Amino acid sequence: MIAPMAIVLLAVAAWPLARTVALGFTDAGLTGGGADAAFVGWENYYAVFGGQPFGVLADPQWWRAVGNTLVFASVSVSLETVLGVLVALVLHRRFPGRAWVRAAVLVPWAIPTVVSAKIWAWMLNDQFGIINAVLLDLGLIATPLAWTADPLLSMVAVITVDVWKTTPFMALLVLAALEMLPRDIYEAARVDGIHPVRVFFRVTLPLIRPALIVAIVFRALDALRVFDLVYVLTANSPATMTMSVYARRELIDFQSAGTGSAAATLVVLVIALAAVTILMAGRLRRVGRPLEGAP
Amino acid sequence: MIRRLGLALVVALIVAVAVGPLLYAILTSLEGGGGLFTAGLWPDEPTLANYAAVFADQPFGRNILNSIVVAGGVVAVSLLLSLTAAYALARVAFRGRGLLLGTVLCVSMFPQVAVLSGMFLLIRSLGLYNSLAGLGLSYLMLTLPFTVWMLTTFLRQLPKELEEAAILDGAGPLTIIGRVFLPLLWPALVSTGLLAFVVAWNEFLFALTFTLTAETRTVPVAIALISGASQHELPWGRIMAASVIVTVPMVLLVLVFQRWIVSGLTAGAVKG
Numbered sequence: 001m002i003a004p005m006a007i008v009l010l011a012v013a014a015w016p017l018a019r020t021v022a023l024g025f026t027d028a029g030l031t032g033g034g035a036d037a038a039f040v041g042w043e044n045y046y047a048v049f050g051g052q053p054f055g056v057l058a059d060p061q062w063w064r065a066v067g068n069t070l071v072f073a074s075v076s077v078s079l080e081t082v083l084g085v086l087v088a089l090v091l092h093r094r095f096p097g098r099a100w101v102r103a104a105v106l107v108p109w110a111i112p113t114v115v116s117a118k119i120w121a122w123m124l125n126d127q128f129g130i131i132n133a134v135l136l137d138l139g140l141i142a143t144p145l146a147w148t149a150d151p152l153l154s155m156v157a158v159i160t161v162d163v164w165k166t167t168p169f170m171a172l173l174v175l176a177a178l179e180m181l182p183r184d185i186y187e188a189a190r191v192d193g194i195h196p197v198r199v200f201f202r203v204t205l206p207l208i209r210p211a212l213i214v215a216i217v218f219r220a221l222d223a224l225r226v227f228d229l230v231y232v233l234t235a236n237s238p239a240t241m242t243m244s245v246y247a248r249r250e251l252i253d254f255q256s257a258g259t260g261s262a263a264a265t266l267v268v269l270v271i272a273l274a275a276v277t278i279l280m281a282g283r284l285r286r287v288g289r290p291l292e293g294a295p
Numbered sequence: 296m297i298r299r300l301g302l303a304l305v306v307a308l309i310v311a312v313a314v315g316p317l318l319y320a321i322l323t324s325l326e327g328g329g330g331l332f333t334a335g336l337w338p339d340e341p342t343l344a345n346y347a348a349v350f351a352d353q354p355f356g357r358n359i360l361n362s363i364v365v366a367g368g369v370v371a372v373s374l375l376l377s378l379t380a381a382y383a384l385a386r387v388a389f390r391g392r393g394l395l396l397g398t399v400l401c402v403s404m405f406p407q408v409a410v411l412s413g414m415f416l417l418i419r420s421l422g423l424y425n426s427l428a429g430l431g432l433s434y435l436m437l438t439l440p441f442t443v444w445m446l447t448t449f450l451r452q453l454p455k456e457l458e459e460a461a462i463l464d465g466a467g468p469l470t471i472i473g474r475v476f477l478p479l480l481w482p483a484l485v486s487t488g489l490l491a492f493v494v495a496w497n498e499f500l501f502a503l504t505f506t507l508t509a510e511t512r513t514v515p516v517a518i519a520l521i522s523g524a525s526q527h528e529l530p531w532g533r534i535m536a537a538s539v540i541v542t543v544p545m546v547l548l549v550l551v552f553q554r555w556i557v558s559g560l561t562a563g564a565v566k567g
Binding site: 019101111122224 | 402542549
């Protein structure tokens with residue numbers, strides 16, 4: 001019963017992953033189909049030739065990509081979590097037209113990433129974009145900003161688009177968790193005259209925490225492997241290059257299957273490490289503060 | 296009163312931020328030649344010229360067809376394969392079940408770039424480079440873990456008595472799946488299939504890497520590669536027209552099936 005699914009997954013996931021890891025230890029080019037490859041040990045990762053260090057681990061661009069990815073993932077997931085919870089709290093209230101508002105919130109999620117990157121690239125266009133026009137009109141800036149060219153601003157732009165696109169996902173998951181909460185606790189809190197902000201931090205947040213942690217892990221793993229948004233919005237710019245963009249550039253643009261595969265293997269390791277760290281942090285806090293859940 | 300006004304303002308802001316960019320894209324796509332670079336949100340002379348140009352400049356109709364064929368095929372194969380697997384994972388107790396489910400979940404967390412070179416070799420050795428079949432094969436890695444996981448979650452929620460009666464009557468697993476579960480699973484199959492369709496429709500990295508010619512490109516790659524006379528003069532009107540063409544059906548689909556999609560997303564994530 002399981003065999004067909006398992007065989008397909010072995011063929012399209014396990015086998016390519018194993019080939020990638022193996023290629024990382026060879027000097028294969030992309031065109032030879034792996035047949036011309038010779039084993040080179042750890043050279044793609046780190047090697048010293050004539051006093052010069054080579055390999056992915058000796059490449060400052062790789063470390064910059066790791067840094068970019070970590071900054072991107074941590075800032076955008078944090079913002080998405082906060083905004084997602086806020087939007088969910090608003091949508092949890094009763095008001096006329098709520099079903100329509102919920103539908104509207106789903107729109108950014110339904111737009112393909114490439115398309116949202118293009119729409120935002122146009123809105124952020126330095127000469128004709130609406131965002132610069134509005135900021136100029138409001139007198140907030142004196143000259144147009146080069147959103148997708150300036151090193152710092154391009155990271156801001158990439159994070160903005162990601163937050164815009166994925167906050168709906170976070171908001172929906174939080175909303176689903178909110179709707180499962182028993183109403184009588186809130187009645188009790190209201191009768192006792194406890195301030196809503198205090199109710200949120202003491203009652204709501206601890207109760208939705210398990211769902212929130214699952215959502216954060218999902219989103220963090222997603223953000224750490226980000227490719228299309230960055231690639232379409234800022235291409236191979238070193239200021240925003242993420243680990244996935246770096247690995248693909250080595251592999252396809254530089255036609256170096258060996259180095260590219262080594263970088264791809266490192267991406268898996270970094271993401272696995274991050275996943276374990278987030279899960280440990282989530283668990284430790286739960287053990288460390290056992291009374292947090294008590295209202 | 297002030298609190299209600301505040302709530303209304305916050306709601307209006309949320310809706311504006313969520314829908315605004317798409318509306319702006321639609322307005323831009325209707326601008327004629329020079330209107331793009333003049334102030335003013337509303338097009339002075341609304342025109343569909345950009346839409347016509349998208350189809351004239353490249354095989355965009357073909358690209359849309361490619362996307363539909365690949366995403367549809369991948370959804371069909373994924374659902375077929377995962378239905379029987381999910382039955383076993385959800386209803387039959389066997390050793391290593393938890394481990395298997397965990398492995399499937401791990402695959403769905405894989406960074407795509409990790410399999411890029413291995414997948415490239417696989418697709419080339421099968422002679423499927425630059426073909427829709429090769430692209431569809433690679434998409435199974437993205438959709439299959441997800442459909443297995445979702446259908447398993449749905450199947451687990453059904454009461455045990457359902458198949459016990461069928462087993463007493465001597466029905467085999469395939470009969471049970473076909474006669475007992477399938478009629479109950481339609482909503483789950485639709486929401487799972489839709490989400491898988493969205494994943495395949497939006498995919499970019501594999502499509503960019505495993506196709507070469509304009510005729511085999513899918514929509515996201517076609518849009519990303521629309522270019523103008525030089526790098527600094529992108530034809531924004533046409534890019535926005537192409538974006539609107541592929542986005543509006545998706546948005547309508549998501550809005551129509553909103554309830555099912557949300558229940559699917561939350562079943563996949565919250566209960567996981």
